Amino acid sequence: MAVRDIWESRTAFVLASIGSAIGLGNLWRFPYVCYKYGGGAFLVAYAICLLLAGIPLLMLEFSIGKRMNNASPGAFRGVSKKLEWFGWFAVGIGFIICTYYSGIMSYCINYFVYSFNLSWGNEPGEFFFGKVLSITDKPWQVGSFRWPLFIGVVVAWIWIIASIWKGTKTVGKVVWVTVLGPWALLILFVIRGVTLEGASEGLRYYLSPNWSLLWNINPDPGIPGAHQVWLAAISQVFFSLTVGFGVMIAYGSFIDDKTCIVKNAWIIGIADALTAIVGGFAVFGALGHKAFVDGVAVSEVVRSGPGLTFVTYPEIINGLPWPQLFGILFFVMLSLLAIDSAFSLVEAMSAAVKDKFGFTHTKANLTVAILGLAMGLPYIFGSGIHWLDIVDHFMNFFGLPLVVLGMCIIIGWYFKASRMRHFINSRSEGKIGIWWDIRIQLIIPAFILFMLGFEIYERIKAPYGDFGLRSQEFIFGWGVLLLVLVASVILSLLKGSKEYQSREYERITNDASDLC
Numbered sequence: 001m002a003v004r005d006i007w008e009s010r011t012a013f014v015l016a017s018i019g020s021a022i023g024l025g026n027l028w029r030f031p032y033v034c035y036k037y038g039g040g041a042f043l044v045a046y047a048i049c050l051l052l053a054g055i056p057l058l059m060l061e062f063s064i065g066k067r068m069n070n071a072s073p074g075a076f077r078g079v080s081k082k083l084e085w086f087g088w089f090a091v092g093i094g095f096i097i098c099t100y101y102s103g104i105m106s107y108c109i110n111y112f113v114y115s116f117n118l119s120w121g122n123e124p125g126e127f128f129f130g131k132v133l134s135i136t137d138k139p140w141q142v143g144s145f146r147w148p149l150f151i152g153v154v155v156a157w158i159w160i161i162a163s164i165w166k167g168t169k170t171v172g173k174v175v176w177v178t179v180l181g182p183w184a185l186l187i188l189f190v191i192r193g194v195t196l197e198g199a200s201e202g203l204r205y206y207l208s209p210n211w212s213l214l215w216n217i218n219p220d221p222g223i224p225g226a227h228q229v230w231l232a233a234i235s236q237v238f239f240s241l242t243v244g245f246g247v248m249i250a251y252g253s254f255i256d257d258k259t260c261i262v263k264n265a266w267i268i269g270i271a272d273a274l275t276a277i278v279g280g281f282a283v284f285g286a287l288g289h290k291a292f293v294d295g296v297a298v299s300e301v302v303r304s305g306p307g308l309t310f311v312t313y314p315e316i317i318n319g320l321p322w323p324q325l326f327g328i329l330f331f332v333m334l335s336l337l338a339i340d341s342a343f344s345l346v347e348a349m350s351a352a353v354k355d356k357f358g359f360t361h362t363k364a365n366l367t368v369a370i371l372g373l374a375m376g377l378p379y380i381f382g383s384g385i386h387w388l389d390i391v392d393h394f395m396n397f398f399g400l401p402l403v404v405l406g407m408c409i410i411i412g413w414y415f416k417a418s419r420m421r422h423f424i425n426s427r428s429e430g431k432i433g434i435w436w437d438i439r440i441q442l443i444i445p446a447f448i449l450f451m452l453g454f455e456i457y458e459r460i461k462a463p464y465g466d467f468g469l470r471s472q473e474f475i476f477g478w479g480v481l482l483l484v485l486v487a488s489v490i491l492s493l494l495k496g497s498k499e500y501q502s503r504e505y506e507r508i509t510n511d512a513s514d515l516c
């Protein structure tokens, strides 16, 4: 039997999981979502969702991987042979995210190069949408193939594959740089951000809470309702912790028998949240400064999503002393943050392929990389960012909650939460109680059902996206989801290696082995 990859040290496991969790989600998504959904009030909702759902789900994913000793598909097959497709569905959703995440990494890599002579000039917005993206007016105008972006994506994939070349061995080393490096740089940016002139106005904006947002379902127009605030908080927690993608299942399957699941889930969850919250100080300090310089309100400076990173940051960098240096450091930091999130997913996917088909590590990695690169090509055209936006929304608002819901039902009710809890406790110094079962079986599923219902209602009212095109939503939203589903079912039906087919799942699902 092939020996399963094992982390070389517990620190390697913790750092790799933290690396997977912290990424672009912390530095642009978190501050923007926080700003949009009520600042301090959002922070409270975020903290509650982290404790109530995020950290318990991390424990769940680690324990599924460890208990079943397999990546996501094999792990769910261990619960029931009929459920293997579900494991593929989880990694499939992550894989789709990875295809465009590498596109965003390509922007970072390009911006790293642009930083040397501040190519974005005085009009970073025009530069980004015009020169870099050559964005088309409408989604169905495909536009031109952007060679620099393509080269960036190829570099990103080579970098991803190099980082996981020897599995946990290389990952365990790479993450020292990709986690600790950005932290050091982030501290530098926080100090710089909060000491800029006008920073305090930005920080006030970031932190001042408006408590009524947490329960007022019917606020004045233009102000988010409480349901939206909570939805935004929980989806940010899932996305940021990378739960619901099968990544933490794969990482859990590589841990040794002595690693404490409970304690490490706490460390990883808190580290991820802190990175986002601390990062917010740098972002909002700098935004306050920009508002001060331009003589406008902070609310007028902020632009959402990719705009914030690739338009507002260059603007901010322009206004700093030694702009080239800060530009270079900033985009190095972003690339490092992104790389370990991206490779965690590729590792989860190739571990799944390895487990099932018995591929060698190299063959599995190359297969995943080539497929990922090919499927990322649509985002390299002028219309790419229109499509990216929709795919991102559907993966995060439908795919991800569906996976988490399924996981809670399968493990919570079918496998039984209490059994998994006993297993977790047998592997942990800190113990969890029945409260954990209640969260997995009831609270999280109820929350997600509410969220899905709300989102479906929104989509019936109007198609998603700036252009509100049903045709676009149909293909890049529902179409991609369906594609992942069909691919998952096909992959689960394909015959795996002898070892995979013949594993004795009865034995693993036997209660006696919980008491090890």
Ligand code: TRP
Residues within 6 Å of the ligand: 020, 021, 022, 023, 024, 025, 026, 094, 095, 097, 098, 101, 239, 240, 241, 242, 245, 341, 342, 345
């Ligand atoms: N956790 C990552 C972040 O905060 C994002 C992420 C979640 C991700 N799932 C993923 C990235 C799957 C790539 C693939 O940025």
